[in-house]
Amino acid sequence: MTSSEVAAIESQMKPMTTDRKRHLVTAALVAPAGLWLCVFLVLPFMAMVVFAFGERAPEGGYQAAFTFAQFANLPSRAAAFWNTMMIAPAGAFLCLIVAYPAAYYLAIKSNPKYRLTLVSLVVVPFWTSLLVRTYAWMYILGSRGIPNLLGMIGIEDIRLLNTPGAVLLGIVYGYLPLMIMPIYVSLEKLDRRLLEASADLGAKPVSTFLGITLPLSLPGVMTGVALVTILLLGEYLIPQLLGGGKVFFIGNALVDLFLQSRNWPFGSAIAVTLVVVVVIVLSVAMRIAWKVSGSRQVDLV
Amino acid sequence: MTAAPANDIEFRSVTKCYGSVTAVSDINLAVPKGAFVALLGPSGCGKTTCLRMIGGFEQPSEGTVLIDGREMNGVPPYRRPVNMVFQHYALFTHFDVQQNVAYGLKQARPRLAAAEISARAREALEMVRLGGFEKRRIHEMSGGQQQRVALARAIVNKPSVLLLDEPLAALDKKLRTAMQIELQTLQRELGITFVLVTHDQEEALSMSDMVCVMNAGRIVQMAKPQEIYDRPADLFVADFVGKTNRISVTVEPDGATLRLANGMAIAARSCLKPGAATVALRPEAIDLVRQSTGDGSSLAGIVTHRIFLGSTAEYQISVDGLGDFLVTADRRSVQESDLVEPGERVALTFDPGKVHVFPA
Numbered sequence: 001m002t003s004s005e006v007a008a009i010e011s012q013m014k015p016m017t018t019d020r021k022r023h024l025v026t027a028a029l030v031a032p033a034g035l036w037l038c039v040f041l042v043l044p045f046m047a048m049v050v051f052a053f054g055e056r057a058p059e060g061g062y063q064a065a066f067t068f069a070q071f072a073n074l075p076s077r078a079a080a081f082w083n084t085m086m087i088a089p090a091g092a093f094l095c096l097i098v099a100y101p102a103a104y105y106l107a108i109k110s111n112p113k114y115r116l117t118l119v120s121l122v123v124v125p126f127w128t129s130l131l132v133r134t135y136a137w138m139y140i141l142g143s144r145g146i147p148n149l150l151g152m153i154g155i156e157d158i159r160l161l162n163t164p165g166a167v168l169l170g171i172v173y174g175y176l177p178l179m180i181m182p183i184y185v186s187l188e189k190l191d192r193r194l195l196e197a198s199a200d201l202g203a204k205p206v207s208t209f210l211g212i213t214l215p216l217s218l219p220g221v222m223t224g225v226a227l228v229t230i231l232l233l234g235e236y237l238i239p240q241l242l243g244g245g246k247v248f249f250i251g252n253a254l255v256d257l258f259l260q261s262r263n264w265p266f267g268s269a270i271a272v273t274l275v276v277v278v279v280i281v282l283s284v285a286m287r288i289a290w291k292v293s294g295s296r297q298v299d300l301v
Numbered sequence: 302m303t304a305a306p307a308n309d310i311e312f313r314s315v316t317k318c319y320g321s322v323t324a325v326s327d328i329n330l331a332v333p334k335g336a337f338v339a340l341l342g343p344s345g346c347g348k349t350t351c352l353r354m355i356g357g358f359e360q361p362s363e364g365t366v367l368i369d370g371r372e373m374n375g376v377p378p379y380r381r382p383v384n385m386v387f388q389h390y391a392l393f394t395h396f397d398v399q400q401n402v403a404y405g406l407k408q409a410r411p412r413l414a415a416a417e418i419s420a421r422a423r424e425a426l427e428m429v430r431l432g433g434f435e436k437r438r439i440h441e442m443s444g445g446q447q448q449r450v451a452l453a454r455a456i457v458n459k460p461s462v463l464l465l466d467e468p469l470a471a472l473d474k475k476l477r478t479a480m481q482i483e484l485q486t487l488q489r490e491l492g493i494t495f496v497l498v499t500h501d502q503e504e505a506l507s508m509s510d511m512v513c514v515m516n517a518g519r520i521v522q523m524a525k526p527q528e529i530y531d532r533p534a535d536l537f538v539a540d541f542v543g544k545t546n547r548i549s550v551t552v553e554p555d556g557a558t559l560r561l562a563n564g565m566a567i568a569a570r571s572c573l574k575p576g577a578a579t580v581a582l583r584p585e586a587i588d589l590v591r592q593s594t595g596d597g598s599s600l601a602g603i604v605t606h607r608i609f610l611g612s613t614a615e616y617q618i619s620v621d622g623l624g625d626f627l628v629t630a631d632r633r634s635v636q637e638s639d640l641v642e643p644g645e646r647v648a649l650t651f652d653p654g655k656v657h658v659f660p661a
Contacts, residue, residue, distance in 0.1 A: 191391065193387050193388075193389070193391035194391050194393060196356075196358055196378065196385075196387070196391070197385070197387055197391040197392075197393075197454075198393075198404070199357075199358075199377065199378040199379045200356060200357075200358075200378050200379070200383075200384055200385045200455075201379075201384065201404050201405035201408060201454065201455075201458065202379045202405055202408035202409065202458060203379055203404070203408045204379055204408075207408060211404070212393060215395050216394075216395055292395070
């Protein structure tokens with residue numbers, strides 16, 4: 001074999017071995033997370049799908065069967081679906097309305113010297129448990145809180161706690177940082193020269209905002225809305241504490257079905273339906289956001 | 302009734318400070334209508350700040366900027382009759398080419414008819430030879446094409462002044478040369494004032510009909526490109542624009558003779574103040590010969606480096622008693638073989654009339 005032939009064979013072999021090595025490294029990196037997701041997400045979800053077509057055993061739990069009865073029964077929890085599907089997006093939207101100006105201020109208007117401090121202030125509430133903070137709201141909205149103060153100035157019989165409004169307030173309060181952060185990131189990444197270019201071309205500040213800033217921050221907005229909406233669809237704590245069982249979410253229905261009445265198949269059917277609805281709604285929303293902003297900088301689904 | 306002002310842009314003792322840092326200090330500048338002016342200087346000299354004050358992105362700390370004879374202090378960018386080609390273009394990535402170019406037209410109040418907007422956008426795109434690219438997305442375009450989109454977007458509003466902030470910096474050499482010619486042609490076709498900011502002296506000299514050399518927040522010299530090169534106002538300009546050899550000399554008490562460190566004497570063109578001075582000599586003003594004339598009118602040295610540039614070659618020559626000299630030689634001007642080899646001894650001669658003397 002001549003030396004050139006040896007070299008040719010070596011050059012063929014080298015990429016193969018490095019390729020194999022790279023695959024091994026990739027596998028090693030992905031394996032822990034993959035295994036975790038498989039055991040704690042994929043398998044349970046498959047079990048849920050199986051349960052959803054089954055029947056409740058007489059003593060509670062699951063009994064093998066193949067029936068659509070659980071899905072047919074879905075309308076009996078229409079109120080929980082309705083509340084969730086109305087209040088979750090409404091809450092996310094309210095969050096957005098409050099979060100966007102804050103994120104805009106942090107990313108564009110604030111003094112860069114204090115920016116990091118201000119941004120960390122947004123995150124600070126996360127250091128305390130949501131449960132504790134929601135309890136605080138129970139007290140503030142409860143009869144000894146704001147209604148009491150209003151009573152002193154002669155406005156009687158105002159009920160704040162256990163209303164949809166209280167739940168919305170709790171939602172906006174609890175999820176605001178999750179909405180601010182992605183919007184802040186997308187605005188912070190925004191090239192300031194684009195805003196200058198827009199002004200240079202004759203656009204007044206409002207036109208610049210609507211034509212340039214808003215569309216380019218849309219991926220961040222969509223990420224925030226998706227994040228908050230997804231978490232809200234499974235929300236249990238806030239409606240339980242601030243809605244007092246009167247404003248009932250799917251999360252509360254699920255807790256009820258799985259832990260109290262032990263109707264696992266029906267609970268599974270509700271959960272599976274929820275997941276399907278969420279995936280469809282969010283993928284459509286993401287598609288639209290990508291189209292408008294022409295980029296895929298932050299995506300979630 | 303007053304006559305139309307002759308100057309498109311005027312700076313009246315303009316100073317710009319950022320905190321304690323003075324970026325531009327007491328600048329007076331008049332750009333005549335229809336001129337192609339280059340603001341040339343090293344980074345941090347204040348040239349971009351000047352451009353941004355014309356665009357309205359910065360407000361002068363002191364003094365006034367006038368556009369078309371109108372004071373512009375406090376006027377926001379969207380109310381100024383100027384448009385800018387930004388460094389790195391600042392194109393809107395969420396729009397296609399046509400939408401980018403039409404953006405300025407869509408801002409006009411009262412609104413323009415859709416047909417007029419698309420007609421004028423097409424016209425602008427054709428001017429930069431991008432007809433047919435309307436529907437392309439920005440990231441599908443090459444650097445040179447993006448540059449043209451930025452140009453089309455800036456000229457579509459028919460500004461009275463076009464500002465260009467290092468417009469060619471991101472292009473490769475060949476494309477840059479082509480764009481230099483195109484920019485010149487475009488300026489002539491549009492007949493509007495161009496103000497170009499650049500740190501590239503070649504770009505400034507080749508394109509503009511007026512060069513304004515800036516250093517440390519001040520204007521050092523403003524003149525035609527040829528004059529800047531041939532008669533630099535000071536050592537900075539001589540150094541910054543083109544290449545130059547700096548030689549320390551002493552002016553003899555008679556004020557008419559320059560004495561070099563190796564004892565050689567040069568006759569001065571004008572009467573000078575006696576004492577230390579610095580002489581600037583262009584590399585191409587020096588002739589390279591193989592044999593020494595031996596009469597004291599030439600400098601002797603040894604070639605240390607040669608950079609071959611095609612039609613010319615640059616030599617670094619260590620001159621006895623004077624240090625390194627840079628010499629550019631036309632290949633034909635060196636006798637016998639057209640290239641001198643490193644290590645050869647040579648003699649340098651120059652015309653005393655091409656020497657610029659600056660007080661030290």
